[in-house]
Amino acid sequence: MFFHEPELQYEVTVENPDPHFAKLLQQAIGGQEGEMRVAMQYMFQAWALPEEYEEYRTLLMETAVEELGHIEMLATAVTKNLRGSSKQMSEDAEAVASTAASMTGQNPRQFLSAGQSAMPVDSNGVPFSGGYVVASGNLAGDLYANVMAEGTGRTLATRLYEYTDDPGMRDMLSYLIARDTMHQNQWLAALESLENPTPVPASFPQEEENQDVNYAFMSTRREQQPDPEAPWTQGDAPDSRGEFSYLAEQPGDGDGVPPAPDPSTYNVPEDE
Incomplete structure (x- = not known):
């Protein structure tokens, strides 16, 4: 069960709207290092845990829902970067050629398909893939994957921070970077709390x-x-x-020569 409040987890302000930066922010939403990935990852990991792992299930679900809040923050940031510069963009939109020129630095689909809004895609416009999600059903293995996910996510956030000089965007990213610091450490602490986390799976004889x-x-x-x-x-x-x-x-030892294929596959050329 989820509840929603019409309030962001952390304030998002944009002082100098930048459609190109909106395109880059999409990576933090729907990219392989993005918030959609970790939100879905932690949820599916939690849903796989039996009753005796309730403490870890709660840890995963609390963090997953926090990540949903991060998606909302980033989507707000993308929209504000796209629509906040509306005076120039509206003038450009009066002429097709000017509109095309104004879109060269951003994802055209943010304008064409979403009306200057965020989308569940990465910075290249590629839709989010469930293939990014790691949820093996093995708690130790998943926690190691979570450390990696937060590490790559924090790296992305720091690169975005260095890319922009907008005070509002840097403030938001500073918050997200800090949460990634916490999440990396909480997953490491969770791993240390397990009696025998390695080798994964530790239960194999x-x-x-x-x-x-x-x-x-x-x-x-x-x-x-x-x-x-x-x-x-x-x-x-x-x-x-x-x-x-x-x-x-x-x-x-041995060789890699395969056995003969079934004749019906026609893999082998006809005998002369």
Whole structure:
């Protein structure tokens, strides 16, 4: 169940409307690093958790709904950047050629399809894809994915911050960057609260995996290379269940020749 209040989570102001910046902001809405991605990701992750994980389900849902508020903020910012410069855009709209010229710096569909409004697309106008969403049903794996999602989202927000000099937009982005900081840390804290988060899934019996290579860094170079004695080739593994080692070459065995196809596929040329 959701409730909505006609008030933004954080105030959004635009002092110098910029249709081109509106196009860039679309990435933070419907792009792979955007708020639609994390909102849907956290919801589907929460909906997969059984009763005994209620604490984590609540954490995920609270954050998911917060992200919906971020979408609303960004959509407001896009619309204000598009419509706020209406004097110049209205003058341009009086002539087809001028309208086309005014749209070169923005997504034309924001004008043609949405009437100077935000859309569920990225900065190139590509519609949001559910393929961006990671919800595996494994809590540890999903939490790692959430750290990555917040990391890429924060990187995007900082780039947008550096791109604009509008005080209102920088204020809004400063808020979103701060929330990304919190979300990265909360997911890391949630991971630390799990008894055995790695390897994912931790419930698989490790004795069933190949013990010769499960903690070995494998070189794929043609000529054998010496052990670089790096943190990932020696010492205890982070999961405390094994010790890193180094393989100077791949095991190598068998061949990749496939069996003959069914004749009905006509994959093989006719015999001469």
